[in-house]
Amino acid sequence: MSATTTRPPLRGRASAAPSRPRGPAGAQNGRAKRVVGRALLALLLAVFLLWTVVPLAWMLLGSFKSAVDVTSSTPKLLFEPTLDNYVGLFTGANNLLPYLWHSVAASVASAVLATVLGTLAGYGLARTRGRRKDALSFWFISTRMAPIAAVVLPLFLMFRLAGLIDTIPGLVLAYLSFNLPFAIWIMSAFFERIPSSLEEAAHVSGCTRWQTFWYVALPLSRSGLVTTGVLCLVFSWNDYAFATVVSGPDSQTLPIAATQLVTQTGVDWGQLTAIGTIVVLPMVLVGLAVRKWLVTGLTLGAVTGE
Amino acid sequence: MTSAARHAPTRSAATAGRRFGLTFNGRLMAPGVVILGALSFFPLAALIAMSFSRVRLLGGVRLEWAGLDNWERAFSDPELWRSWGLTILWFTTTLGVEMVLGVAVAVALSRLVRARGVVLALVLLPMFAAPAIVGLLGRYLVDPTFGLYAWMLQGAGLDGDILGDPVTAFVAVALMDVWEWTPLVALITLAGLSGVNPSVLEAAALDGADQWTTFWHVVLPSIQGILLVALLIRSMDAVRYFDVITVTTNGGPADATKIIPLRLYEAAFRFFDLGYAAVIGLMMLVLTIAIARLFVRILSGKGARP
Numbered sequence: 001m002s003a004t005t006t007r008p009p010l011r012g013r014a015s016a017a018p019s020r021p022r023g024p025a026g027a028q029n030g031r032a033k034r035v036v037g038r039a040l041l042a043l044l045l046a047v048f049l050l051w052t053v054v055p056l057a058w059m060l061l062g063s064f065k066s067a068v069d070v071t072s073s074t075p076k077l078l079f080e081p082t083l084d085n086y087v088g089l090f091t092g093a094n095n096l097l098p099y100l101w102h103s104v105a106a107s108v109a110s111a112v113l114a115t116v117l118g119t120l121a122g123y124g125l126a127r128t129r130g131r132r133k134d135a136l137s138f139w140f141i142s143t144r145m146a147p148i149a150a151v152v153l154p155l156f157l158m159f160r161l162a163g164l165i166d167t168i169p170g171l172v173l174a175y176l177s178f179n180l181p182f183a184i185w186i187m188s189a190f191f192e193r194i195p196s197s198l199e200e201a202a203h204v205s206g207c208t209r210w211q212t213f214w215y216v217a218l219p220l221s222r223s224g225l226v227t228t229g230v231l232c233l234v235f236s237w238n239d240y241a242f243a244t245v246v247s248g249p250d251s252q253t254l255p256i257a258a259t260q261l262v263t264q265t266g267v268d269w270g271q272l273t274a275i276g277t278i279v280v281l282p283m284v285l286v287g288l289a290v291r292k293w294l295v296t297g298l299t300l301g302a303v304t305g306e
Numbered sequence: 307m308t309s310a311a312r313h314a315p316t317r318s319a320a321t322a323g324r325r326f327g328l329t330f331n332g333r334l335m336a337p338g339v340v341i342l343g344a345l346s347f348f349p350l351a352a353l354i355a356m357s358f359s360r361v362r363l364l365g366g367v368r369l370e371w372a373g374l375d376n377w378e379r380a381f382s383d384p385e386l387w388r389s390w391g392l393t394i395l396w397f398t399t400t401l402g403v404e405m406v407l408g409v410a411v412a413v414a415l416s417r418l419v420r421a422r423g424v425v426l427a428l429v430l431l432p433m434f435a436a437p438a439i440v441g442l443l444g445r446y447l448v449d450p451t452f453g454l455y456a457w458m459l460q461g462a463g464l465d466g467d468i469l470g471d472p473v474t475a476f477v478a479v480a481l482m483d484v485w486e487w488t489p490l491v492a493l494i495t496l497a498g499l500s501g502v503n504p505s506v507l508e509a510a511a512l513d514g515a516d517q518w519t520t521f522w523h524v525v526l527p528s529i530q531g532i533l534l535v536a537l538l539i540r541s542m543d544a545v546r547y548f549d550v551i552t553v554t555t556n557g558g559p560a561d562a563t564k565i566i567p568l569r570l571y572e573a574a575f576r577f578f579d580l581g582y583a584a585v586i587g588l589m590m591l592v593l594t595i596a597i598a599r600l601f602v603r604i605l606s607g608k609g610a611r612p
Contacts, residue, residue, distance in 0.1 A: 037517050041414040048411050049425065052432055052489065058454055059443050071452040121338030124331035134602075136335075142598040143346045145542040149567040150587030153574050154352035155345075161367055177345040184338055209330045238436035240549040245575065255438040259553050262442065269446055276443055280435045287434040288427055295497045298490060302535040302604075303497050 056280065062273035070270045085274035096275070099257040103237060105168050106253065110175035111232035118183020118228060119221075123213055125184060126191035137185070141300070144181035148241040151177055156245050166248025174246050175236040182235070182300070183228050189301025190224030191217055227293040230286050237283055254279050353591075356584035363578060372581060380585040385561075386569060393565040396476075397544050400483045404540060405533070407484070408491025413521070415492065416499045430493060432486045437549035444482040445469065445554050472562030475555050479563050482550045487543070491536045498532030499525070531604075538601045545594055566590060 062070050064081040089096045125136055155174055156165075164170030194217055202212045218225075240255040247253065252260075258275045261268055287294070295303050357376055359369035380386055415426060432440070447455040448468040456468060468474045502525055510520045548567035551557065557564035557572065564572075566586060574583035 034517060038417065041410075041417055044410055045414040045418070045425070048407075048414075048488075049428060052485065053428055054454075055443055055447055055485065056431055056435070058447065062446070073452055073457075075452075075454045075457055117338040117341065121335040124334035128331045128335075136339075138598070138602050139346075140342070141602055142595050143342060145546070145594050145598045145601075146346075147545050147567065147587070147590040147594055149548070149570040150353065150591045151349055153570070153580065153583055153587050154349035154356065156574075157352055157356065157361070157367055157580070158348060160363070173345065176341060177349075180338060180342050180345070184342075213334075234434060238434075238438075240436065240438035240552070241547075244552075255436050255549075258442055259438060262445075262553070269452075272442060273446065276439045279439050283434040283436070284431055288430070291427065291430070294430070295493055299494055299535050299539055302539075302601075303494055303532055 059273045059276050059280070062269065063277045065270060065273075067268070067270050070273065085270040088268075089271055089274055089278075096254075096257060096278075099252055099254050100278075102168065102171070102247070102251050103253040106171040106175060106251070107233055107236035107239075109168070110172045110179050110236045111229050113172065114176055114179035114183040114232045115187075115225065115229045118180060119187050119218070119225060121184045122187025122189075123191050123217060125188040137188075140181040140185050144178060144185060144300070148178075152242055152245045155242075159246050165246055166251050168251050170246050171243065171251055171253070174242040175239065179232040179235060183232060185300050186228050186231075186297055187221070187224055189296065190221045190228075192301075193304075194220050223290075223293055224296075227290045227297045230290045231297045234283050234287055237279075350591075353584050353587055356581050357588055359581050361578075361580035361584075363580075376581040376585045379582060380589075386586070388561070389564055389566050389569045392561075392563070396480065396563075396565050397541065400480050400487075400544060401537065401540055403480075403484050404488045404491050405537060408488045408536070409495050409533070411488065411492040412495035412499055415496055426493075426496075430489050433489050433493075435486065437486065437547055438553050440482055440486050441479075441550040441553035444478065444485075444550070448478055469555055470559055472560050475559055476562050479551050479554055482554070483544075483547075486550075487540060491540065494532060494536040494539070495529065498529035501532075502528050534604060535601075538597060538604070542594060542597050542601075545590060545597075 061077075061079075063085050064083070065076070065079050066082050066084065069076050069079045125133065125140075128136070152174075155177070159165045159170050159174075164173065198220070199212050199216055202216045207215065238255070239253070240259070243251075243253045243256050244259075247256065254275065258272060258279065261272050261275065290297070355369060358372060358374070360372045360375075362368040362370065411429065415422060415429070418425060435443075447453050450456050450465070450467045450470075453468075456465075459465070459468070466474075468478050506524055506528070507520060510524045515523070545567075548565065548571075551563050551565065551568060552571070555563045557568045567590070570583045570586040570590070573579045573586065
């Protein structure tokens with residue numbers, strides 16, 4: 001890729017482009033064009049911003065609407081806000097608390113486990129060289145990218161044999177199947193960025209390999225550690241495909257609870273938008289907290305942010 | 307793994323330390339590798355075994371040898387091939403729209419002088435939403451009697467049940483995917499744009515290239531590595547995710563949105579034809595491994611780093 005990124009300025013090609021008159025009239029024409037171009041880009045951004053924000057804002061508003069307002073045939077922007085939907089979710093017969101607990105327990109446990117194991121293995125991978133590294137890298141990345149449907153099917157069978165269906169540990173294991181390779185890969189990308197001179201200096205001054213890892217490499221990758229943890233949390237919290245197969249009444253998570261509201265006769269859209277808000281809001285908050293390293297994390301270290 | 311040879315000569319000065327280090331690295335990687343091995347090799351073996359068997363679930367899990375039965379059925383099933391066709395259509399439309407729109411939004415964002423942080427944060431929001439919730443929210447928005455978007459479309463003279471018609475249903479679920487993942491493409495592209503050498507842009511301007519020419523002949527070639535990363539990341543996820551479709555149309559109407567993962571879930575968990583589903587799973591796996599290989603090759607060809 002370096003061939004393309006360091007390509008010299010395309011002088012030849014640029015000047016071969018249709019040459020415009022360079023006189024004052026041409027300059028004016030160019031300025032006008034630039035203004036139009038800028039206006040178009042601004043318009044695009046404004047429309048795109050509306051397109052992204054409106055659905056989420058509509059969901060948030062809906063969660064504070066009464067049953068009548070939330071399904072009003074003409075959309076209502078002004079309404080009497082009520083907390084009924086949230087209260088209903090946590091009182092009533094179909095209490096959301098167990099689902100919330102399952103979601104928190106499974107996603108936090110799997111995120112912590114993946115981050116710890118991924119940090120250790122990621123450091124090992126970053127400091128390994130040669131053929132072994134390539135083989136391991138390829139294995140990690142292909143486990144991460146394996147289609148969920150293809151993984152969930154044999155897991156279902158294995159979990160049935162092992163009695164792990166409808167248990168929180170089962171859910172944690174299922175989430176590890178995509179969080180662990182992700183954490184290894186991404187932590188290794190963060191470790192690779194540490195200048196080797198720092199570790200060599202530690203080595204020379206008598207640190208063991210473990211001490212070098214613990215006192216030099218780890219503190220330098222704190223941001224990577226946080227990013228990894230947060231992204232693992234988001235992935236497992238947002239999961240639906242695994243939970244729908246390996247969880248049962250004793251381990252169902254929030255996204256499952258949300259879809260169950262639909263299949264029952266008549267959808268309570270007020271409560272549904274409330275669950276939606278409960279699911280989306282915490283992930284938005286933690287996700288935006290690591291915004292600086294998001295690019296690195298989500299491209300598995302292939303792209304470095306600012 | 308053909309790139310293995312390329313890494314061989316990178317062995318540096320501290321060879322003696324490395325020889326010890328290899329075991330140290332190995333020890334660090336051991337826990338993660340063991341767990342991941344259990345979570346990837348067993349399922350793969352199980353998947354292959356299942357694809358040659360009739361799987362009985364009642365009275366304990368049992369596999370009965372069925373030879374090439376499942377494979378023959380899969381390759382001669384026109385419905386399945388129709389699903390592959392739909393998957394390709396889904397793939398190209400969502401990815402195409404996401405790439406073009408994402409790049410345009412990134413360019414607009416990169417020109418933004420004020421409030422870029424806030425605007426970027428708002429643009430990123432959909433990425434953190436659980437896909438299952440995105441699907442449910444989409445249903446709420448296009449509901450023919452009270453949906454906000456359905457209401458707006460009715461104002462524009464387009465009425466009828468959006469998710470009830472094969473064509474509009476496909477467009478709607480594709481747009482939900484576009485809504486959630488265009489921000490990711492924009493984020494990655496933005497990181498690429500910030501790495502474009504300013505002096506190159508100046509040179510182009512001095513040569514009298516207008517903005518469009520500059521973008522097309524200077525900016526785009528210098529970020530093409532990063533665009534490729536974005537495309538690969540998105541294409542892997544496009545094979546993975548299907549939550550949105552499951553909770554909106556569940557493949558309907560008239561199988562218009564039944565892409566491959568849905569076909570697998572249906573075969574496995576509705577008809578309990580697990581052997582047949584395993585064949586579909588293996589087909590999907592081959593596709594993702596091909597993409598993963600491409601990804602690793604690009605990374606070890608070093609760096610889409612700006």
